[in-house]
Amino acid sequence: MQLRSVFPNHSFRLILYLEWILLGITLLGEIRPTPHEINVTTKLLSILTVMVFGLMGLRLPTGKIHHKVLYTGLELGLLFLTFLLHSRRGFFPLLGLIVAIRSCLLFGQVGRLTVAGLVFIAFLLMQFLGGRPPRPPRSEPIPESITSTILTLKLNTAVTFGLTLLFILLLVNALLAERQSREKLLLANNQLRQYALRIEDQAMLQERNRIAREIHDSLGHALTAQSIQLENALLFLPPDAEKSESFLREAKQLGAKALQEVRRSISTLRSDPLQGQSLEAAIAKIVAEFQTTTGIVPNCTLELSPPLPTEITQALYRIIQESLTNIYKHSGATQVSLHLQQSREAIHLEIVDNGQGFDPKQNTTGFGLQGIRERTAALGGQFSLTSEPEKGCRITVSIGLPRLAL
16 A cells, blocks of 8 residues: 555655654654653653654645644644653754644745744744753852853754754755646646647548548449439339349449448538537437437437537537447447536536447447547546446546636
8 A cells, every 4th residue: 555545645755754753763862861850750741742743744734724824833832842841952853843844745935934933943942041950059150161162052053953954944845846846747748648639639520521522522423323323224124124123223222322321421520510500409410310210219318508619519429429329330229318418617428328238348449439538538528438248338428618618
């Protein structure tokens, strides 16, 4: 199991590992023996406070800003509470660094600097104004040289802590900047992929339009001329040539059927399938054609709020057309339902049949389904296919409208 799935609020494993290391060192410092006697209860409370501080890091607030401010204030409060328990300052730099690290995950640049400044000021107050070990009675005054040395050590410690705090801030900020750069790069790659799919779709539509013109100008005219010639031959056929008449009528029917298929192919290949119609009217037309061809009356529900972008209407029309064609050719269904619903954020399409179904894992060569996937992906939508043998098929497509308004 990945660490991110266990602790979803942490963006980096390195940061969490660093917190654990600092907490471990702090706990070791809390339980080490000291020259001054400390009450056992006080020490246990101190250790418990540090453990609570560590457990807080497993769930960082992600909501409103005042929740984050309260969280950070509670962290600083735990630091002061641990300090007040026995006035030991050795733990504070490590826990203060953890507070600064967590602030980088909670706030922006100004918030991070503010929290780091508060941690540094608190450290200075504890370092120079904190509790001191009790002086034995009747002890001689401390020599000035020792006092100066202690002050120098405190100043060096303060400078070292400040530099360490600055280094930690720079390190975490660099990690966050790298993460943001990767996210932006991933978003740019996804956008480029969508644009490439759209360009590919436009090029494909132009080529389909060219092929449709060629079929209409060549094969369509030839089949029309063939049908006319066969009809003329039937008119001048001698009455006793029954067998020839049968063959000619058969040829005429085949020619008419081929011409009908050519016209249907041309209509399918056209780059503007709606031809000025509304999406509702175009869907009603292909549903009526499906009903005429198959004898199945689809249960059709359309809830649209026009106008919709042209690329969406054309894609939805093609998806519905291809789905009904697949049902007609392959499913053997007796019931079909089609539901198209539009909301403020997205448009949802669902097509269900009670046909023979299939195993989606084994059906990897279906150009119709592949085309539906590609059209949906080109618009940044989601495609879902559910089917089992003898249990029909369900196709769902969801396309987000705000994303497509770019």
